[in-house]
Amino acid sequence: MKEIVIISGKGGTGKTSITASFAILAGSEAVIADCDVDAADMHLLMQPVIKKSVDFYSGVIALIDENKCTNCGICADICRFNAIPLVDNQHTVKDLDCEGCGYCAKVCPEKAITMYEQNVGDWFISQTKIENTLVHAKLGIGAENSGKLVAKVKKEANQIAEKEDKEYIIVDGSPGIGCPVVSSLSGANYAVLVTEPSMSGLHDLKRVYELVKKFNIKAGCIINKSDINLDMTNKVIQFLKEESITHISSLPYDESFTKAMTVGETIVEYDHSELKDLLVKSWEIVKLEVN
Amino acid sequence: MKIAFTAKGTEWNSEMDPRFGRTEYILVYDDEKDEFTSYDNREIENEAHGAGPKTSQQLFEMGPQVLITGNGPGGNAATVLEKAGIKIFIGAGTMTVKEAFEAYQNNNLKGF
Amino acid sequence: MKIAIASGKGGTGKTTLSTNLAAFFADKNQVVLADLDVEEPNSGLFITGKTEQIDVKYKMIPEWNEDTCTLCGKCQENCNFHAVIRLGSQILVFPELCHSCYACSELCPTNSLPMVKQRMGELKHIKSGKIDFIESRLDIGQEQAVPLIGQTIHYIESKFPKKTLKIFDAPPGTSCPVIEATKDVDFVILVTEPTPFGLHDLKLAVDTMVELGKPHAVVINRYGIGNNDVVDYCVENNIPILAKIPNSRKLAELYSKGELVYKELPEFKEELQKIETYILNLEIE
Structure with a gap:
């Protein structure tokens, strides 16, 4: 069983769009994990039927028991996040501002403050339109993706893949370079880096590759919209060479991606031979590289 | 010498856990006494952030000189392990604990 | 506006x-x-x-003062973010995990973790x-x-x-x-x-x-x-x-x-x- 992460x-x-195409091409050989929880869009292309839904708790926030509270104000004084203002003469925790440090609970002379686990969203096990399994999640407002949630989604996907004897786990990785990405990459066998030839694209590619390199994960790169700025595409290719990253493919700027998405399809299901061929070839290369 | 492994179980034949911070178990093998100690680290899945430092601290308490793992620790955990003077070997993520130990003895693992 | x-x-x-x-x-x-x-x-x-x-x-983070610290470990207990850890005879601080809540610093019995400026x-x-x-x-x-x-x-x-x-x-x-x-x-x-x-x-x-x-x-x-x-x-x-x-x-x-x-x-x-x-x-x- 091999874990492939697309970041x-x-x-x-x-x-x-590329991850979902791979998910379709892999078909019954793969379990899919959507760890891009901040913009979890994969379900729009995979049209899953939810089989199991579980509340997700993460982090703690403070809660004041008004019966015990004497409004002495110590909690409000020590709170560095101004999260305990006086509302109608009662100190009240503003959930969105509370960082969950627990300092207030420790200094409250009346022991009126407890820290409780927050229900920040749900995670799901679903069956997609091609009947493979998708593990995904949805977060509430102000809730942040975390290493914990990513680890949870990946763990479920792993267990299913093991039980059903699947060859691949395809992971839509989290954005950025923080804790969720570390968790997305941790345990992966291969990383597919998707970039575009713009200054910000190259800049971000370099930053995220630092992590991949540190984790000693073999990587390949797909340059999307590659014909939009040939100079920059060459710079990306140069970078790939320097770092010995496999250049999996260059995809052209093509509105078919969007047109396919509009009808809820991936590009490999949509009628477009050139792009479809490129993605089929890309997936074949990824399979070769990972095995 | 004591050698630590990140693993999915507590035996020689258990699979290695390629993850460091969120590993399910930590196994420590003492080659002088030919003895295993293990630590159940599964509680770590409740931690939103900071899994790496927490696991490294636990590892430190167990006193190994060498750690064998899969991908290698993230930045924070690496700092702790460096301070603790623990040597890290990576690339054993898809082996069993036994295979990982043999690979280490035969110098087939990469230093971190 | x-x-x-x-x-x-x-x-x-x-x-x-x-x-x-x-x-x-x-x-x-x-x-x-x-x-x-x-x-x-x-x-x-x-x-x-x-x-x-x-x-x-x-941002403000705690800085360990080795001379006055008794290694009681309260700081580690008081940090909900695993940003302060006791490792044997030393205290380690992880600035990027620190939320600057001041709990470890102000609750330290010997004032051994004063808050200092750190570049972010x-x-x-x-x-x-x-x-x-x-x-x-x-x-x-x-x-x-x-x-x-x-x-x-x-x-x-x-x-x-x-x-x-x-x-x-x-x-x-x-x-x-x-x-x-x-x-x-x-x-x-x-x-x-x-x-x-x-x-x-x-x-x-x-x-x-x-x-x-x-x-x-x-x-x-x-x-x-x-x-x-x-x-x-x-x-x-x-x-x-x-x-x-x-x-x-x-x-x-x-x-x-x-x-x-x-x-x-x-x-x-x-x-x-x-x-x-x-x-x-x-x-x-």
Whole structure:
């Protein structure tokens, strides 16, 4: 069983469209994990039927028991996040501002403050339109993706893949370079880096590759919209050479991606031979590289 | 010498866990006493952030000189392990604990 | 007057709109443009000018005083973020995990963890014609955007009169950094694309703005591609659509080169004019 993670530092590079195409091409050989929880869009292309839904708790926030509270104000004084203002003469925690440090609970002389786990969203096990399994999640407002949620989604996907004897786990990785990405990459066998030839695209590619390199994960790169700026595409290719990253493919700027998405399809299902061929070849290369 | 492994179980034949911070178990093998100690680290899945430092601290308490793992620790965990003077070997993520130990003895693992 | 430009997901054209709108507005008036996407600030690629000020920005973290510490371990117990750890006979602090809550420091029985300043990033103030451009950038390895965003907004508020138009290029998503960047603005413009992904992420962004009680409107980027669902959604929910920026390969090309777009594309300029008119009328209200 091999775990393949698709990442891109920057948003809007087409990462999810490419991941979903791979998910379709892999068909019954793969379990899919959507760890891009901040913009979890994969379900729009995979049209999953939810089989199991579980509340997700993460992080703690403070809660004041008004019966015990004497409004002495110590909690409000020590709170560095101004999260405990006086509302109608009662100190009240503003959930969105509370960082969950627990300092207030420790200094409250009346022991009126407890820290409780927050329900920040749900995670799901679903069956997609081609009947493979998708593990995904949805977060509430102000809730942040975390290493914990990514690890949870990946763990479920792993268990299913093991039980059903699947060859691949395809992971739509989280954006950025923080804790969720570390968790997305941790345990992966291969990383597919998706980028676009713009200054910000190259900049973010370099940043995210630092992590991949540190984790000693073999990587390949897909340059999307490659014909939009040939100079920059050459710079990307140069970077790939220097770092010995496999250049999996260059995809042209093509509105078919969007047109396919509009009808809820991936590009490999949509009628477009050139792009489809490129993605089929890309997936074959990824399979060769990972095995 | 004590050698630590990140693993999915507590035996020689258990699979290695390629992850460091969120590994399910930590196994420590003492080659002088030919003895295993293990630590159940599964509680770590409740931690939103900071899994790496927490696991490294636990590892430190167990006193190994060498750590064998899969991908290698993230930045924070690496700092702790460096301070603790623990040597790290990576690339054993898809082996069993036994295979990982043999690979280490035969110098087939990469230093971090 | 403070306007935030936000979007549910990255890559919808938020930076293109912010930079071009600021430049367009600055053809006539003073304007402040702030890139609050401190993890990946990209607006600066489009703005060149004279550096007015560079400020190093700090956060407060505990620093271990070995001489007075008794290694009691209370700090480790008091830190909910695993940012302070006792390792044998030493205390380690992980600045990027630290939320600056002061609990370890103020609850230390021997005052062995005084809070000290630690660099988290840099604020740059650039003057380019009538644009005052402010960009803050988190240092690599720093994970918490919120304090830097807060300090950047504070800098802007102390530096410019209330009535000057300020455009905030907000970070993408719906989590804490976006909330920090939008919570004190007068109006939010949400940028989206007329596609299923765009609509899905727009709904999340709208829910966030409703929760925060922020008046908001939509600008549709790449109009003409995709379908009409975003327009229908806005109409049904009485959300004004300020502009529809036509889909154009040329725009993507200019963007990839780091160029301002509106001077080359008259149809884009017309849409900016509509947004400007709307914003200026807001001010009168």
